[in-house]
Amino acid sequence: MRILSSDAIEEAVCRLAKRAGLRLTDACGRALEEAERAEESGSAAAFALRTVRENARVAAAERMPVCQDTGYAVVLAEIGQDVHIEGKPFAEAVNDGVRRAYAEGNFRKSVCDPLTRVNTGDNTPAAVHTELTAGDRVRLTFLPKGFGSENMSRLFMLTPAEGVDGIVKAVVETVRLAGSKPCPPVYVGVGIGGTFDGCAFLAKKALTRPVGSRHPRADVAAIEEEALRKINALGIGAQGFGGRVTALGVSCEVAPTHIAGLPVAVNIQCHCCRCESAEL
């Protein structure tokens, strides 16, 4: 059994959150560069893409958050079952890390009561997803999730008969309905299978993959490619100004489901993909 202090968890969450707020993932940066090249020079879409790429440089140089929506703090934790965490309860350590990062990093506090709308003041609680795994390591992934795009996400309970065509249709339709609102070009996370709740988590987990990566299963990768092609044929373009690149990527995660169902969750991420991981 390995002993890990809760301070190490808090420290890691704080570090990942601070880093995530200030930079796009490398894969996202490359995808935006390709997107700008794909658009007609002088078009409004090219102007938007040039501006967001310039923004990434300003954020790095001035150490300012790339986007003012520093997000709802989503933490995915894979915890080896041979680890014993000593000190604070795990969720408390995560929330303390988030609280510190958002205060010290001058990040916006964007979490509030759903009814009174009173802000919690420190961007907690984080959405913490834990998974017990083999071994004695802890892997933490921090995904600050903006809500302009989260708001455009949808969940479908398709019938088994709708199959792959139904899945692709659901994904493309979600992006079409979102239009200019989620800050396209978007990154689309898709959950396929599982249960109602599990499917939504798969979609979120898909967004932790690098933009442009392909699922190892060929049939799943084919869905990613078909959906991406059809989304980019919509012509929504960067910021909805019209153009060739409406999505930077589509990533699907799958899980076995019930014989009676085919859940499909579509989680939209804006072009500002921020995600950091560490292993303890």
Added chain:
Amino acid sequence: MKKIDLPLRDDVIDSLRAGESVLLSGTLLTGRDCAHKRICEMLDRGEKLPFPLEGQTIYYAGPCPAPAGKACGSCGPTTSARMDSFAPRLLELGLKGMVGKGERSAAVCEAIARCHAVYFAAIGGAGALYGNAIRKSELVAFPDLLSEAVYRFEVENFPCVVAVDCHGGNIYAAPKRQG
């Protein structure tokens, strides 16, 4: 790129066409979900607003806290559609400009034409760049709303695209599907 001074003059509003890129400089008032709700509740009760709306331009935004030595933290636009149910009423009270991101409802577009106003799209996700272009920031109303409070910004060269003009032009209504 065309440079536009704020507050907007009528002849300037007249000259703007959907699709053109502009640089905005001057005064912006911020306001997003909670501030809009509160403004409209005050109007319902017949109360005087803590700031005049006439001739002003509202920026749909909620900034990050200012780091040392800066007037404001990162501050890009938020999704304008959530303010659609409030916007026509504010336009009728003399609001002349809105800065946000994403498409507007038919009712807002109609009110923009009728009230001779304009809607600019700032580039969503460019928060650092916009925050850096804010020279002065002053809290105007609703401090309890934190980042959602109303601030008065002095901005310099805010890159935007004219999204909905007063002549019925709308960048989001252009044909989308590509071959």
